[in-house]
Amino acid sequence: MKDSSLADCLGCILFKTLGPVIRALPLNLSFFLGRRLGDLLYNFDFKHKAVAYVNIKRVFGAKMPPCALSRLVRNFYQSFGQSIIEVFLIPVIDRNYIAKYVNIEGKEGVFNAFKKGKGAILITVHAGSWELANIISANLGFPFSMFIREQGLPRLNKLLNDYRKEKGCRIISRKGGLRETIAALSNNEAIGMTVDQGGSLGVLVDFFGRSASMPKGAVKLALKYGAALIPIFFTRINGPKIKVWAGEEIPMLKGQNKDTVIKENLSKIISVFEDFILMHPKEYLWTYKIWKYSGAKKILVLNDGKAGHLRQSEALIRQAQNILAKKSIKTEIKEIEVKFKNKFARFLFHLCVCFSGKYHCQGCLMCLRKLLAQDTFRELSAITPDIIISAGSSLSGVNFILSRENLSKSIIIMRPAYLGVKKFDLVIAPRHDRIRKRKNVVITDAALNLINEEYLNRESSSLVVKRNLNKDGFYIGVLIGGNSKHFNLSSSLINEVIGQLKILSRDLNAQILLTTSRRTPKHVEEVIKNGLGNHPYLRLMVIANEENMPEVVGGILGLSSIIISTPESISMISEAVSSKKYVFVFNAPGLSLKHKRFLDHFAKNRYIYMARSANLSDTVKMVWQDRPLLYSLKDNNLVGEALSRVL
Numbered sequence: 001m002k003d004s005s006l007a008d009c010l011g012c013i014l015f016k017t018l019g020p021v022i023r024a025l026p027l028n029l030s031f032f033l034g035r036r037l038g039d040l041l042y043n044f045d046f047k048h049k050a051v052a053y054v055n056i057k058r059v060f061g062a063k064m065p066p067c068a069l070s071r072l073v074r075n076f077y078q079s080f081g082q083s084i085i086e087v088f089l090i091p092v093i094d095r096n097y098i099a100k101y102v103n104i105e106g107k108e109g110v111f112n113a114f115k116k117g118k119g120a121i122l123i124t125v126h127a128g129s130w131e132l133a134n135i136i137s138a139n140l141g142f143p144f145s146m147f148i149r150e151q152g153l154p155r156l157n158k159l160l161n162d163y164r165k166e167k168g169c170r171i172i173s174r175k176g177g178l179r180e181t182i183a184a185l186s187n188n189e190a191i192g193m194t195v196d197q198g199g200s201l202g203v204l205v206d207f208f209g210r211s212a213s214m215p216k217g218a219v220k221l222a223l224k225y226g227a228a229l230i231p232i233f234f235t236r237i238n239g240p241k242i243k244v245w246a247g248e249e250i251p252m253l254k255g256q257n258k259d260t261v262i263k264e265n266l267s268k269i270i271s272v273f274e275d276f277i278l279m280h281p282k283e284y285l286w287t288y289k290i291w292k293y294s295g296a297k298k299i300l301v302l303n304d305g306k307a308g309h310l311r312q313s314e315a316l317i318r319q320a321q322n323i324l325a326k327k328s329i330k331t332e333i334k335e336i337e338v339k340f341k342n343k344f345a346r347f348l349f350h351l352c353v354c355f356s357g358k359y360h361c362q363g364c365l366m367c368l369r370k371l372l373a374q375d376t377f378r379e380l381s382a383i384t385p386d387i388i389i390s391a392g393s394s395l396s397g398v399n400f401i402l403s404r405e406n407l408s409k410s411i412i413i414m415r416p417a418y419l420g421v422k423k424f425d426l427v428i429a430p431r432h433d434r435i436r437k438r439k440n441v442v443i444t445d446a447a448l449n450l451i452n453e454e455y456l457n458r459e460s461s462s463l464v465v466k467r468n469l470n471k472d473g474f475y476i477g478v479l480i481g482g483n484s485k486h487f488n489l490s491s492s493l494i495n496e497v498i499g500q501l502k503i504l505s506r507d508l509n510a511q512i513l514l515t516t517s518r519r520t521p522k523h524v525e526e527v528i529k530n531g532l533g534n535h536p537y538l539r540l541m542v543i544a545n546e547e548n549m550p551e552v553v554g555g556i557l558g559l560s561s562i563i564i565s566t567p568e569s570i571s572m573i574s575e576a577v578s579s580k581k582y583v584f585v586f587n588a589p590g591l592s593l594k595h596k597r598f599l600d601h602f603a604k605n606r607y608i609y610m611a612r613s614a615n616l617s618d619t620v621k622m623v624w625q626d627r628p629l630l631y632s633l634k635d636n637n638l639v640g641e642a643l644s645r646v647l
Contacts, residue, residue: 012155015088022088030089031082031239038081042074046359052076052286053362054407058384059208060281066381066405070363075282079128079236086132086240090163093135102136103237106246110190113228113249114142119185120228122246123218125196125273126285128234129242135169136244137232143189145170145180185227192232193218195269197288203259204295205267208274213293219265222252231272235280247272297324300385300402301335302395307518308447308571309391310335312413315448316389316428319640323647334383338398339373346371346394353397354418362405368398387647391448393417400424409646413448426646428639430570432597442642444635445601446574456558456579463555467540469513475539476501476510477560479553479576480528481569482519486592489520489566491527493588493613498531500616501564505537507621513556515542515549517572557581562620567591570598577607580630584620586613606631 022030042049053073060069086093113120122137122144137144146169161171172180172191184191195218202213222229231247250269255261277284299320301313321331340346352367361367368377380402387409390399396416400423403410411426415433421441428442429435437443464471478501482489505512514532516525525543532538542552553572557563557579564584565576568591576583585599585608602608606628611619 009155012159015159019088019091022085023092027240030085034082034085035078036081037084038078039074041081042077045077048287049073049077050359050362050404050407051289054384054405055286055290056281057406058210058291059277061384062382066363066365072281073286073363076284076286079282080285080287082236082239083129086129087160090135090160093132098136101240102132102242102244104136104140104244104246106248107140109248110140110230110246111142113230114188114190116226116228117188118226118228119188120190120230121185121218121222122190122192122230122232123195123269124192124232124234125194125277126288127273127277127280127283128236132234132242135164137169137190137192143170143184143187145172145184145189145191181221182225185221185225195219195266195273196290198293200293202293203263203266204293205263205270207270207290210291211295212291214266214270216262216266219252219262219269223254223261223265229269231269233273233276233280233283235276235283245276295328296330296332297386298332298334298384299387299389300383300408301333302388302390302398302402303335303337304390304392304395305337305339306392308569309413311450311571311575312391312448313389315450316411316413316639316643318450319636319643320387320389320647323640323644334385336376336379336383338380338395339376340371341373350397350418353400356397356401356404358404361401365401365405368401387411389413396424411643411646426642428642430598431601432570432594434597442638444638445605445607446577446633446635447571448635448639449571449575449578451554451557451575451578455554459551459554460558462551463540463549463559466549466551469539469559471559473539473559474508474510475513475556475560475562476505476508477556477563477576477581478512478514479556479563479565479569479572480514480516480520480524481566481572482517482524483521484519484568487568487588487590487595489524489568489588491523493586494524494527495531496613497564497586497616498528500613501532502535502537504617504620505535507617508624510537510562511539512537513540513560514538515540515552515556516544517569518544520544562624564616564620567599568595570595573599573602573608574633577602578633580632582620582623582630583608584611584616584623585609586611586616588613607633 053069056072057069060072110120146164164171181191196214198213198215203216204211205214218229221227228249230249233245234242236242250272253261253264299317301317303310317333324331340349349367349371365381368380384406385408388399388403389411390396391413393415396412396419399410399412400419402408410424412424413428415429415435416424416427421427421435421438424440426440428444428448430444430447435441463469501512516528525545532541542549553575557576560581563576563579563581565573567585567588573585587610599610603610609619609623
């Protein structure tokens, strides 16, 4: 930021104007105003309050309900407001003030550290009375230098540094300050450094169960120059009264591998401060993105109970994992099936979400608590995901509420129904949903799926072994779906298709691999078993409601040269097309307009071939004889590019 920036000038004017006023007030009144300042920030600093809430939830969420977490955030802001007041009080803080209001425990350990003659590094985290910490250390009777990072407001920065120096605190800037730091330690002096907020250059160590970036400077200096590392922590007792805890020197581990030694020592140090943060959570500075540079991400998958939707989510997860793996980021997947108490509760929830906002639902979750099944709410409220994925419009509201609760990346598959696409980080919608293209919207031709060459080889190999099939045989794969909201699969239609399959398998000398789905009606299953059960060209028949074979669809797609599918399942047809085989879909009455648009688009682009059930065999034989070029979907590339931008 430029030296002449407006914020810099206003900051200096404010500090010089308010400082004398605050210092003229009774001390208890000043800190009362500090707490009210914290309340003001709590109510209006929406962005940072949201970050603080999520950070606190990641540490205490398993033990506290959302309302208790919100109270803890308010307590933090009140403590933060009082710390701001202490900045204005710097000019009047002296030895008498420290003696009256500051209780120091364990300072003997600091003085003992100087007996080694190699200096001391007083390490702390961003917590408590940060400005008072420097002044206290500078007034303990030994030379002290504060290692700081210059802020983006040079005028205000200089003003604060002048106040610090007046109180006996020497300043070492991070920029070019290494020589001064080494000199101070060589002279057996003390320097103050923080061991959290490592940024992009820090070392990833465990911090409350999740890796976070921490600076390695203090550990490197201690290892190289033999300086003693002394942990310091501050907690406010009441108003101006604070307690300072100085710990014993933390012995440094040694070893040959430099990076490993630094990480192990830093982990040991951070664990010490974890204990203090757990005891005094309101003191820690929760408003920065602690786990921004974490080496692990949690992905929450919301499941509406529909297998096709879940498979689309799984396909998206696979792409996300590949993208994150290239950044050396591990992923933890959690799938939760979302169940409402009843249909009316579902309707009421969707109505409530229409009035939800970007921040005001955080810490509430009343709509989820009252309208979801108890087990579902318990699971959803306990998890703090980095990414939330859902498929199907019915879950878009749950995705939105949870993503705002946890500041997660929200990714939805399909049109978000009553919610606009702007509420989500990424919307992946099929073309037939007719969503207008936006920066955060990816339009796909097909439904997302797991089908690729590796998947097909694995599933088909498993099916070959289980059913003793010839891997190099000539097969016709048949995928029979079932009833949906607007579609009913009739016995007469399937009976006609079976007759065509018999003709086709005989004329092409091809064996039939057939599977039904869990949606297939009982009467259709009986027609299939009676019509094909003893057919000489039938090599495999799996009735899904009678036999569970997870690899059957992938196996059939991998082994077959020709695929024949019922028309009602967008997911099933998308998987068939992704297998890069000749796919034939027979017409049937009762399809929705959305399904018709999908089928028309696929037929127009030659992903599939439409046929009447009465002449299915003729259509298949004609295409098989000509063997036209197979057209491949480009959806994976489009989705991968969009995911890379979001993640």
